[in-house]
Amino acid sequence: MITLGGQILQSGPDGHATIRPGVVEIAEDRIVGVEFGNVPGTVDHGDFDTLICPGFIDTHLHLPQFDAIGAAGLRLLPWLREVIFPAERCWNDLGFAQAMIDRVARQCLAVGTTGVCAYATVAHDAAMTALKAFREIGFRGVIGQVMMDRDAPPELLRPPEQLADEVARTLEQFPADQRMAAAVTPRFALSCSETLLEHAGSLAASHGAIIQTHLAETVAECDAVAQRFGGRDYLDVYAAAGLVTRRSIFGHGIYLDSASQKRLAQLGGMIAHCPTANSFLGSGMMNRHSHLSRGITLTLGSDIGAGFERSMVRVGRAMIETAVRVSMDAGRGVDDSAWIPTAAQAWHQITAGNAEALGWNDSGRVAVGCSADLLVIRPDTPWLDSPQPLSTLMFAWDDRWIKTTILRGRMRYSSASAS
Ligand SMILES: [Zn+2]
Structure with a gap:
């Protein structure tokens, strides 16, 4: 069992993404638990300021x-x-x-x-x-x-x-x-x-x-x-x-x-x-x-x-x-939400949205039963203080924030070991 702790990103059916603190449990190649609440110091990867995101x-x-x-x-x-x-x-x-x-x-x-x-x-x-x-x-x-x-x-x-x-x-x-x-x-x-x-x-x-x-x-x-x-x-x-x-x-x-x-x-x-x-x-x-x-x-x-x-x-x-x-x-201007996606919608698109379009039902989401294809992301900015945390992350994005990339429950990339 591997545990990831942090702000868990999930996508709703309306194409919006939400973030809430909690713990993700991985066994073998699957996500076996998602519990919202606090972020204990005992998790294997992450902390309160970490984003746990689908690949x-x-x-x-x-x-x-x-x-x-x-x-x-x-x-x-x-x-x-x-x-x-x-x-x-x-x-x-x-x-x-x-x-x-x-x-x-x-x-x-x-x-x-x-x-x-x-x-x-x-x-x-x-x-x-x-x-x-x-x-x-x-x-x-x-x-x-x-x-x-x-x-x-x-x-x-x-x-x-x-x-x-x-x-x-x-x-x-x-x-x-x-x-x-x-x-x-x-x-x-x-x-x-x-x-x-x-x-x-x-x-x-x-x-x-x-x-x-x-x-x-x-x-x-x-x-x-x-x-x-x-x-x-x-x-x-x-x-x-x-x-x-x-x-x-x-x-x-x-x-x-x-x-x-x-x-x-x-x-x-x-x-x-x-x-x-x-x-x-x-x-x-x-x-x-x-x-x-x-x-x-x-x-x-x-x-x-x-x-x-x-x-x-x-x-x-x-x-x-x-x-x-x-x-x-x-001539629609810059405030028409029907024309201009939000950062949350863009996050949804690059995760669950793309997966849903392709019929990959067990990918792109942090949910029990899904394949454990996950990212542990630790921004070096106070992103949780932002009124729009996902927008802050998207527009201030730095690839070096990705600490760990997990595929099918196995750690395949770690910034600590990257040359
Ligand atoms: Zn091409």
Whole structure:
């Protein structure tokens, strides 16, 4: 049994987060007790000024792009060609990939990320290695071998049949009902022939897998898709291949017209909002309120390496900042709560909100029976004196406040032993 003491963060069904003092008990990989009241000095980790928080969930990131963060000055399509494809080519060397996977996993733990929806590369062995490594450490989530058969350097392309066979093997070894599962991951429409998209759709259907891809991130990309696919609507290109499901996570979704928004809401696909990536590449600002008002499920992701923040707290803060700008541009001002999420709502999004959207019922919450994926956070500021403690934490955030990251009841990161 391990005990954590401090201010326990919990999310309500209304999307708000609350903090109350108490003790969390962990046995094996589960939370077995949550008792509110005082914080005794006998707990294993924490004290009255500590925040006990669910691990953060990042619903859109690219593992091979961590070293490419910060390559500025390019828009999406040239950035892919000049920065990202060379970075992903490095994963054709399994030894390089293995070392980078270990390094990236450590970075995730140090910033409190315990759940991921991640892209690997087109290299099958590297994708399998990433799945095995992240499962071994105890992460919750999905990782997908990227599917591409056109418009990239030849060493990053594979024939559709080969990709279908390789991705099928990932899905067989890491099935959808497992804590770490394979995802069907066609990069985006421009990287895929219609044959490959159809393979992806049928693999996802037969294995019940999560689908990850990108959608409507930039105007130039949308124009290129329309040109390539005979003027068809971008979402329809995916829908025709069976790729728009309740288990589909579409990165970005900035440029969707109201008909596409309604269709996406009906079909149940999610948008992974990635505000830091959108500002970094100058792609635009997603209108969160518009998507939510049409019934689309939103998640939040770092989109490393277009996104430059590893910390989901900072991505949550960027979500608020983007919403403020969108609201001002729409003439709604800065006080419209329907348009601008609070810090408590942002905390909810990066924990329980992302988990709920993905159907991860035992993740993202500090509650009895849930997986013990927890953070022990000790701010060096009098945050409990703040009238809005979660807002103070989010806007004054320092990754060094994370003292311990626990996955499945095991301590996987400690600031005391971090080099
Ligand atoms: Zn992405």
